[in-house]
Amino acid sequence: MTPRQLLVRGLLAGFIASLFSFGIACTVGEPQVDAAIAIEEAGSAATADTAPHEHADGHTHSHADDGTEVPRDVQSTFGLATGILTVGTALGGVVGLASAFAVGRLGRLRPSQSTALVALVGYVSFSLVPFLKYPSTPPAVGNADTIGDRTLHYFVVQGIAVLAAVAAVAAARLLLPRLGTYRTVLATVGGFLAVVVVTALAMPTVNELGSFPADTLWQFRLASLLTNATLWAGLGIILVGLVGRLHEQETVRVVRRDLAASL
Template sequence: MVQRLLLAGMLSGLIVALFAFSFARVYAEPTIERAIALEEDVAQDHASPEEGTVSRSTQRNAGLLTGLASYCAALGGILAIGLASVHGRLSARPRSAVWMLALTGYVALVLVPQLKYPASPPGVGSAETIGVRTELYFVMIMASAMCMAASAWIAYRTRLRMGPATAVSIGIGMFVALASLLMTMMPAISETPHDFPRGLLFEFHVYAALVQLIVWAGLGLLFGQAAEHVVERDRRMEGVARHGIPNA
């Protein structure tokens, strides 16, 4: 079953990548082009602009599609492994379990890190600090994931004594508290030039967030449905193998 779930998750990711690419190509890429134009204008005032090793045409077409396909397929595989790990331990149906995994993954790995360190368009941020900013972002992702794991463990341990609804509330409250503390402790980074258009920056942040939302929600929808079919098919085949008739 794990192999079939893994295949279903990765195929679902590839399908979702097409939708995310279409949205990013139509809405997000124009904001990037405008930011690049501003960056080139500033560069021309100080020095000759450097030629990129990969053309913008390749970046916004084949490069964007390849990156999203790899990202979504990997996420689909991770969700499949996660579902296989919790299957049988939770009373939720596979579709609901996938949605739960997708929601917690989005909150821990995308929402919280980007609230602290939002994605930056070209022209925002110094080249000298890109290494530090990248390290802080990945530290934020790992720390947020650990907060989510600790909160989920506490909710799981308390659900038998206090009931599922109370356990979920405790888990959510614990994560909010831990994530808030984490965001307060992590150093702030503000390198947006004063003359950078605020409207353009806002558009970039909105479209970057929507791309991620399309990816995670799309995976929850498509893979959730696919996982339901995979699990039900395995259950019926197991019933045939054991009793000679499908499970009711």
């Protein structure tokens, strides 16, 4: 079972999972985005001054945007599909390579079981933990001047969570022979939770919701969480199935080879 074999299967699993995630994003997520945009446009229409403003230097400024605007129907279809398929396929490749590294290194777990563990740990550390600290926000929420800081904060939490997960898995390999499965799981999971909780408490809190409707915000974040969870669940399930089948094929091949050598 080579890294190339698991990489190819990871890419395939990520691509297929992205199709399911795209379907969820279209049916559940996009209506919430449209609702948020409608709220944003209504607020802008109520406060915008349509007449040109005169500046101190005597020049006038219009509110028209000189840039090229991508139509909303393109953003919600082709643009959304391209983004999800690209990210999902690449993510599948990374999980496939991580699964190849984990094969035979996580106690007595079979390749399919270690792959499932890699997908679960990846989802929790890479996606769920940073989402819980800095959940996604619709287009009408947030100050444009702080988007750089908010993005940095998200990646800091994400990076620490991933490193803590890797450290927990490495510690589990060392503790398993001494403590057994139950106590090893308690120790490593507890250590991981301690790190991410302290990190979440230490990182700045972002509160830029303003008067945005709470029910629309909740529905948007729930749709975002469901879309992401669908991607990871599909990736994990499909890749576990592919790896399990590959392992069975290689096991049969080894048995046949040994049988032929013994004749």
